[in-house]
Amino acid sequence: VTLGKTAYVILGMLALGARTGYEIKGLVDVSTRFFWxxxxxxxxxxxxxxxELGLVRGERDDADARRRKCYELTPAGREALHxxxxxxxxxxxxxxxxxxLKLFFSDTLDPxxxxxxxxxMRAEHERLADELRRIEPRARAMAEEQGRRCPRRVxxxxxxxxxxxxxxxxxxxxxxxAAGAARGA
Amino acid sequence: VTLGKTAYVILGMLALGARTGYEIKGLVDVSTRFFWxxxxxxxxxxxxxxxELGLVRGERDDADARRRKCYELTPAGREALHxxxxxxxxxxxxxxxxxxLKLFFSDTLDPxxxxxxxxxMRAEHERLADELRRIEPRARAMAEEQGRRCPRRVxxxxxxxxxxxxxxxxxxxxxxxAAGAARGA
DNA sequence: CTGATCATGTAATTCGTTACATGATTCC
DNA sequence: GGAATCATGTAACGAATTACATGATCAG
Numbered sequence: 128v129t130l131g132k133t134a135y136v137i138l139g140m141l142a143l144g145a146r147t148g149y150e151i152k153g154l155v156d157v158s159t160r161f162f163w164x165x166x167x168x169x170x171x172x173x174x175x176x177x178x179e180l181g182l183v184r185g186e187r188d189d190a191d192a193r194r195r196k197c198y199e200l201t202p203a204g205r206e207a208l209h210x211x212x213x214x215x216x217x218x219x220x221x222x223x224x225x226x227x228l229k230l231f232f233s234d235t236l237d238p239x240x241x242x243x244x245x246x247x248m249r250a251e252h253e254r255l256a257d258e259l260r261r262i263e264p265r266a267r268a269m270a271e272e273q274g275r276r277c278p279r280r281v282x283x284x285x286x287x288x289x290x291x292x293x294x295x296x297x298x299x300x301x302x303x304x305a306a307g308a309a310r311g312a
Numbered sequence: 313v314t315l316g317k318t319a320y321v322i323l324g325m326l327a328l329g330a331r332t333g334y335e336i337k338g339l340v341d342v343s344t345r346f347f348w349x350x351x352x353x354x355x356x357x358x359x360x361x362x363x364e365l366g367l368v369r370g371e372r373d374d375a376d377a378r379r380r381k382c383y384e385l386t387p388a389g390r391e392a393l394h395x396x397x398x399x400x401x402x403x404x405x406x407x408x409x410x411x412x413l414k415l416f417f418s419d420t421l422d423p424x425x426x427x428x429x430x431x432x433m434r435a436e437h438e439r440l441a442d443e444l445r446r447i448e449p450r451a452r453a454m455a456e457e458q459g460r461r462c463p464r465r466v467x468x469x470x471x472x473x474x475x476x477x478x479x480x481x482x483x484x485x486x487x488x489x490a491a492g493a494a495r496g497a
Numbered sequence: 498c499t500g501a502t503c504a505t506g507t508a509a510t511t512c513g514t515t516a517c518a519t520g521a522t523t524c525c
Numbered sequence: 526g527g528a529a530t531c532a533t534g535t536a537a538c539g540a541a542t543t544a545c546a547t548g549a550t551c552a553g
Contacts, residue, residue, distance in 0.1 A: 131512075132410055139417035149532050159416055162409040166514055171534055193521070195532055212418060213425050217436045218411035224347040225317055226403035231344055231466045232324035233397055234459075240398055251402045274419075281416045284480055291476050295469055316540070334504050351542060356506055378549070380504055 128180065130207070132219065133165050137173055138200065138208040141183060143275070146197040148174055157262055158278060161255070161285050174198060182207050226251070238307035242300050249296035256289035315392065317404065318354050319362060323385065323393040326368060328460070331382045333359055342447055343463060346440070346470050359383060367392050411436070423492035427485050434481035441474035 136159055140151045148170045155165050177183045182204035187196045200208070226248035233241050259282060266279040321344055325336045333355045340350050362368045367389035372381045385393070411433035418426050444467060451464040 132408075132413065133512080135417075136413065139413075142417065142420070147532075148534090153531095159413060162407050162412045164406075164408075164513085167534075168514060168516095168536095169512080175534095193532060208417070209420070212414055212421055212429070215432065218414065218433055219408065220410065220436060220440075221349075221408045222347050223317075223349075223404065223406040225405065227347045227466055227469065228317065228321065228324075228344060229397055229403065230469075231462055232320075232327065232393070234462045235327070235394070236397055244397070247400065248403055251405060255405075277416055277419045280484070281412055284412065284415075287480065288476070291473070295472065299465070318540080332504075333506090349541085352506075353508095353543075354541060360506095378504060 130211075131173075132163065133169050134173055134177060134182075135208065135211050136163055136165050137170060137177060138182065138204055138211075141198055141200050142205070142208055146199070147195045148198075149195065157265065158282075161259065162281075177204070238303045238310070242303050242307070245296045245300045245303070249293045249300070252289045252293035252296065256286055256293060259286045259289065313365065315362075315396075316358075317348065318350050319358055319367075320393065320396050321348055321350050322355060322358055322362060323367065323389055323396075326383055326385050327390070327393055331384070332380045333383075334380065342450065343467075346444065347466075362389070423488045423495070427488050427492070430481045430485045430488070434478045434485070437474045437478035437481065441471055441478060444471045444474065 136155060137151055140154050143154065145151045145154050148167070151170055151174075152165070152167055155163075155170075159165075174183065174185065178185050178198070181201055183198045184201050185196045185198045187194070191197075226244070229244055230241075230248075233244065236244070262282060263279075266282045269275045270279045321340060322336055325339050328339065330336045330339050333352070336355055336359075337350070337352055340348075340355075344350075359368065359370065363370050363383070366386055368383045369386050370381045370383045372379070376382075411429070414429055415426075415433075418429065421429070447467060448464075451467045454460045455464045
């Protein structure tokens with residue numbers, strides 16, 4: 128039985144201290160979401176499946192007013208997580224970017240229209256960069272209080288990544304703007 | 313009826329001169345694949361659907377030794393493509409990156425193991441950058457012979473993109489390597 | 498004649514999102 | 526009491542990959 132990558136998101140979040148499906152989803156939404164998203168529709172069934180596989184153990188505490196089910200990693204789960212973290216396979220990588228796709232086919236557009244699409248794409252990446260920057264305090268706290276540096280490192284990569292794409296758009300806008308102006312003059 | 317993004321890949325490739333499903337797939341594999349992939353399992357059914365919608369017209373020529381079906385854009389198809397290219401919605405963007413995901417959870421690994429994972433991730437992005445560079449002559453030819461500049465622009469973005477990620481890994485490897493050496497000394 | 502490439506398609510499966518259903522608790 | 530949030534789950538759907546099936550043509 129091979130686990131999907133999303134299973135490791137769950138195992139990883141449990142290792143970071145999340146206990147319920149709800150908490151996992153909450154953490155994902157302020158961290159891995161930007162390079163690996165997950166929805167309730169995946170998380171709850173996958174938790175059940177991981178329990179059947181013996182990688183997590185779930186317990187419903189009757190004393191708990193919220194009728195939540197708290198999970199924790201089993202030794203086997205911890206092992207599976209570590210095995211994945213150190214496995215030698217080239218990591219899966221997949222991008223779907225509608226903005227770049229449009230750009231690819233944009234030779235029939237006039238420069239002004241192309242610039243407009245670039246602006247739209249840049250706005251989106253700037254928005255994402257902002258969203259990430261708003262998370263920074265949380266990541267900094269985690270690094271300082273718990274000594275967990277990786278989430279912050281990855282967050283910083285995320286910000287640079289969004290800025291890289293926004294910056295490329297910006298440069299391209301200037302280039303096309305100059306070309307358009309030259310033609311117009 | 314709203315079209316999926318992959319429908320626009322097909323419309324766009326037909327606009328660029330591809331005629332059959334096979335040719336579309338071939339072009340996708342040396343161009344958009346890196347930011348929007350498509351398989352036969354999508355292309356052929358989608359071509360049929362686009363024909364029913366009147367956006368493409370397909371013809372099977374009996375004189376053709378290969379029993380292929382040649383498609384072309386209808387005016388409605390050209391319009392749909394142009395409407396999408398100029399639409400004001402923020403472009404869809406989705407990334408699934410296992411390497412970054414691993415990194416996020418890597419606080420339990422020792423520096424040497426972390427560096428090893430970074431090397432793996434960097435190797436992958438360097439490989440992709442190379443793959444893209446091998447396509448460049450094709451894109452340059454298209455720009456010079458047909459005046460289509462967008463594919464080349466996008467290819468250059470693709471190369472810079474892969475190099476950006478490889479470069480980040482490289483920097484991080486050095487950082488962790490230095491930290492590990494300091495600890496070891 | 499044989500392997501590579503051209504060529505079209507379908508079926509099964511996997512992965513993931515969205516929407517829905519339900520209800521408790523906490524804060525104001 | 527009412528809104529926000531906590532909390533768990535399922536069902537329907539959609540998007541995409543993979544594997545399979547089939548066969549023609551072309552280059553050596």
